[in-house]
Amino acid sequence: MKSLQKGFTLIELLVVIAIIGILSAVVITNIAPTRDNARRAAVRANLDGVLPDLLNTCLSGTAITLPVMAGYTFGINSQSCVGTAAAGTFMITASVTPVAGCTAVLRNTGITYTGC
Numbered sequence: 001m002k003s004l005q006k007g008f009t010l011i012e013l014l015v016v017i018a019i020i021g022i023l024s025a026v027v028i029t030n031i032a033p034t035r036d037n038a039r040r041a042a043v044r045a046n047l048d049g050v051l052p053d054l055l056n057t058c059l060s061g062t063a064i065t066l067p068v069m070a071g072y073t074f075g076i077n078s079q080s081c082v083g084t085a086a087a088g089t090f091m092i093t094a095s096v097t098p099v100a101g102c103t104a105v106l107r108n109t110g111i112t113y114t115g116c
Contacts, residue, residue, distance in 0.1 A: 036099070039098050039099050040099055040102070040116050042098070043096050043098060043099055043102060043104075043116055044113065044116060046069065046072070047094060047104050047106065047111055048111065050067050050069075050106070051106055051110075051111060053067075054067075054090065054092065054106060055088075055108055057081070058079070058081040058088055058089075058090050058108065059081075059088050061081065062081065063079065063081055064076065064079055064081060064090055064092070066092070071096065071097040071098050072094055072095070072096055072097070073094065073095040073096075073097075074092055074093070074094050075092065075093050075094075075095075076090070076091075076092050077091040077092065077093055077105075078090065078091045079091075079092075088108060089107075089108050090106075090107065090108055091105060091106070091107050092105070092106040092107075093105055093106075094106060096116070099115070099116055100115075101114075101115035102114070102115045102116040103115060103116075104116060
């Protein structure tokens, strides 16, 4: 009478490990663009949240103070918040570190994104 051995052979285990490796490589390559899209969405959400505050500050007749946000560099291009015929208008450029090549121009009329 022959004794039956239970378990898997080394070849079977190696085949299963190879299949798991191939599947994980496919999943990881599909996740990378999703992370970039999430970064872009986060940038848009952050800047969309800043715009109403800048507009309220400008319309109240106060000079705009640039926001301080980690990963964002702001620079005022033009500002007419106080005592001019164009009062309430501003243009601020934002360079964004989390997304390479992403810049945004914040105006009193809205935001224009480039590379985001």
